[in-house]
Amino acid sequence: MSRSLLQLREQLAASVPGGRGDDASARRQWWAALTVLQEQLLQLGCPQGLWLASPLPALHEPEVLSCCPGWVWTPAGWSQRAPELPAGRTEPPQAPQLWQLPLQEADGTDPLLVLITGPLQVALALHGNPGERQLLARFEPQLLSELLLQLGSRMEADNPEAAAGFKRQVQHLGALQPCHELAASFWPQVAAQLAKATPSLTLVSAPRDDAPSAGGEQLGLLEALAHEVRTPLATIRTLIRSLQRRRDLQPQHRQRLEQIDQECSEQIDRFGLIFQAAELERAPRGDRPLARTNLDDLLPQLQDAWQRQLKRREIGFQWHQQAPLPLVMSDPALLESMLLGLMDRFSRGLRRGDAVQVNLSCAGDRLKLRFSGAGDDDDSAATTDSTSVGPVLSWDPATGSLQLSPQATQRLFASLGGRLTERPGRSLTLYLPLANVEGHEGSGVWPEQTLDEC
Structure with missing residues (x-):
């Protein structure tokens, strides 16, 4: 009999000291961890791999999704909106591939992510009772291999066709290898991400003559809010794009989905700019490499x-x-x-x-x-x-x-x-x-010249 996702999260928590956090702080760690992992994948050139998640897609970077197919256990109701399986797909092969599977009551609703690529393998989960919440991150190849076997068994019961695709992808990846570098740097990177996304209470010297004020704390809070808004919007956009791959959508439904996709994208960009502006105001930097x-x-x-x-x-x-x-x-x-x-x-x-x-x-x-x-x-x-x-x-x-x-x-x-x-x-x-103009290469410094029309 296949194991529930709750049991798999408990397996990840085995031999790990218990948590002492609240749910809000644990979820901030979760979003920070997702940002760290996706930045790592982008730096590695988005290597081929796979990912499994519950109860919603955890990844949202389009470049990552385009090279890594995903299997997602979603709540009741989502199964009726599941995208077409690969056999019925008509999209180009670079389009993201997402399989949706039914989430059972025994699975719980805490998030779970298993991400496997050649140079990077990790399992993330939120776990614990109220007041004992924690983010779990496991990198051991043996544990991850066991998780893949158990998730494959669960998939066999939920959707044999999805399980067959999953099995082929696992075989293609081959044996898992330790990723010591990520394991050593993961928690410091999460801490750094949290520090960027939360208000700073440390007074730092700024290249200005005016005295420090409460503006720094306001900017830090604004950065945190912008981050918290963008991440769930990106998840919604991922779900919308998975629905758009259905070939049996009515024209009016497809149009509505396109409108939602566009609105999500615009708001993600909008809050991204707010984040950039707040970061630039709080910590002015030198000329950006152009x-x-x-x-x-x-x-x-x-x-x-x-x-x-x-x-x-x-x-x-x-x-x-x-x-x-x-x-x-x-x-x-x-x-x-x-x-x-x-x-x-x-x-x-x-x-x-x-x-x-x-x-x-x-x-x-x-x-x-x-x-x-x-x-x-x-x-x-x-x-x-x-x-x-x-x-x-x-x-x-x-x-x-x-x-x-x-x-x-x-x-x-x-x-x-x-x-x-x-x-x-x-x-x-x-x-x-313009490029190839003396004084412009490599920085944003402009020589003082008049703006005569060409």
Whole structure:
């Protein structure tokens, strides 16, 4: 008879000293551990592997999910929404593969994750009664091999077809090897992640003349909140994308799922920028290393995302581009999120039926990206009357939106090598340094030159 997931968590807890934490602190450790593991996998180039989880998918990084199929035991109700199994799939082979299995009452609802790749193998779980909660992390190959056998037996009873796919994947991976480096560095990395995501009570010297204030604690709390919001949203997005792989979805259902996916992605990016801004304000750093960035690769994705953003608000979109585009110096990953956030920020000041015009052209030794809207040259154009909320946020009572303050937005773009100018309710203009221009390579430092149009 197969064992319950609760019994497997108890097996992980064997020979481990009991916990003394509350549920909230244990769950913060869980989210921090997931971040550490996924960062490790990204650094390793996302090696092939597999993962098993309960009661929801624990991993959420798209690159990780694309190379590691997963098996998830989910609560009653989810089984009716399970994605098609591989035999019936029509998606490209790089699409994430997720198998959903029924969670039984005896399994409990505490989270469990078993992650197996060539260079990295670990089992994570939350365990313990109230007041005795703890995060368990086990790396021993023998214990992990036993868990895989027991989970395979459980799968045979739940879904033989899923069990067959799981068995093939385990055989492909071969014998498990000790990962001493991860075992030695795991808990310090979790502690460091928690320290980044929670308010700091330590006074540190800052490269400013003003005295320390309560702002540091506010920023730390803001970082923690941004992290706590993004992680469950990413889990929801993973579940939504697993449902989208069904071929029997009605068009209206698929459309709703796409809307939820888009909203989750936008909010994940939005809170990610809030986290970046708070971190930059709390611990200013030197020039960020910049890389040559090809906007021709980035802009098609951005145009599609911008059009979807504006369509929901019934705002038109017009695009004017100078071709060909030169390379710029920036951070490509963060720049994409910043530009999505910039469109969201600008369009909130427009009315239904207006249109956003995006113009991309050269401006001396910089690339100029300008957002303008209806009423750009009209004194009656809508203006915002936002109120500062803490060090990096502002509140617009007219739209009810909480967003990065203009100062925080400008600092973030400056860290990317850019310069932002804003006429509230009228236009936003971003300048990015061109590559192969003396003084621009490798940092965000700009030589002082005029912004003459090319």
